[in-house]
Amino acid sequence: MLYDTELxxxxxxxLKELDTEIVEVAEEAGGHLVIYLDTTIFYPEGxxxxxxxxxxxxxxxxxxxxxxxxxxxxxxxxxxIEGTLAPEDAVKCRIDWDARYRNMRVHTAxxxxxxxxxxxxxxxxxxKGHHGNKPFLEYSGEIxxxxxxxxxxxxxxxxxxxxxxxxxxxxLSELQRLSRFVPPHLPKDKPLRxxxxxxxxxxxxxxxxxxxxxxxxQVKIVSISTSKGISRVRYEIxxxxx
Numbered sequence: 001m002l003y004d005t006e007l008x009x010x011x012x013x014x015l016k017e018l019d020t021e022i023v024e025v026a027e028e029a030g031g032h033l034v035i036y037l038d039t040t041i042f043y044p045e046g047x048x049x050x051x052x053x054x055x056x057x058x059x060x061x062x063x064x065x066x067x068x069x070x071x072x073x074x075x076x077x078x079x080x081i082e083g084t085l086a087p088e089d090a091v092k093c094r095i096d097w098d099a100r101y102r103n104m105r106v107h108t109a110x111x112x113x114x115x116x117x118x119x120x121x122x123x124x125x126x127x128k129g130h131h132g133n134k135p136f137l138e139y140s141g142e143i144x145x146x147x148x149x150x151x152x153x154x155x156x157x158x159x160x161x162x163x164x165x166x167x168x169x170x171x172l173s174e175l176q177r178l179s180r181f182v183p184p185h186l187p188k189d190k191p192l193r194x195x196x197x198x199x200x201x202x203x204x205x206x207x208x209x210x211x212x213x214x215x216x217x218q219v220k221i222v223s224i225s226t227s228k229g230i231s232r233v234r235y236e237i238x239x240x241x242x
Contacts, residue, residue, distance in 0.1 A: 004073040006039040013208035018093045035077040044070040049207040050132040054095035061085040107131040108209045109216045115200040116154040136234045143231035145224040152221040162214030163198040178202045
């Protein structure tokens with residue numbers, strides 16, 4: 001496929017609807033129907049963050065997006081389609097905003113917990129993060145479980161301080177210069193971007209984030225455990241509105 005999907009979610013994570021055009025409708029191995037769009041607001045699964053879901057609405061049909069993934073410059077929207085959708089159709093994309101916003105809060109909370117942790121200990125290196133259901137951070141090195149309360153208190157203080165967050169598109173050399181931790185296997189087919197919370201170090205990131213830490217709500221450290229030199233910090237956000 002000789003085009004790249006324009007990634008509107010990288011420019012505005014709060015965009016809920018988008019008018020765009022279908023480039024192609026195809027059948028993927030396994031029987032999924034896949035829609036390719038000129039521009040998308042659907043975040044594809046990656047960086048530990050789940051993909052967006054929602055609707056693609058045309059004049060003659062509607063697609064329910066059940067999953068989105070990124071491959072070689074394009075976003076593949078796996079869909080269930082009612083009616084007819086075809087290339088060059090003008091469509092309106094509408095994400096499930098409640099699901100997206102929760103993913104944003106959980107993802108930014110992961111960065112917040114990491115930044116709080118880096119203020120408390122040294123000698124560990126981040127290796128993995130998951131920001132969906134049962135979110136966690138993993139590190140090479142040992143983290144004592146006894147710091148759980150201290151870590152939770154510091155993270156919640158930083159959340160209550162309503163610290164601004166920032167993103168910047170970068171090339172590889174700039175990312176390596178600005179980021180304290182650079183993953184050894186950065187994806188070569190995705191745009192590179194850094195994210196940081198005010199007063200903290202930039203980190204490589206491709207997800208959708210909230211504008212300030214006050215939007216996260218309360219953070220809870222569920223557990224800290226270490227096995228075979230790998231420490232896992234499990235966290236969650238406490239939504240007082242639920």
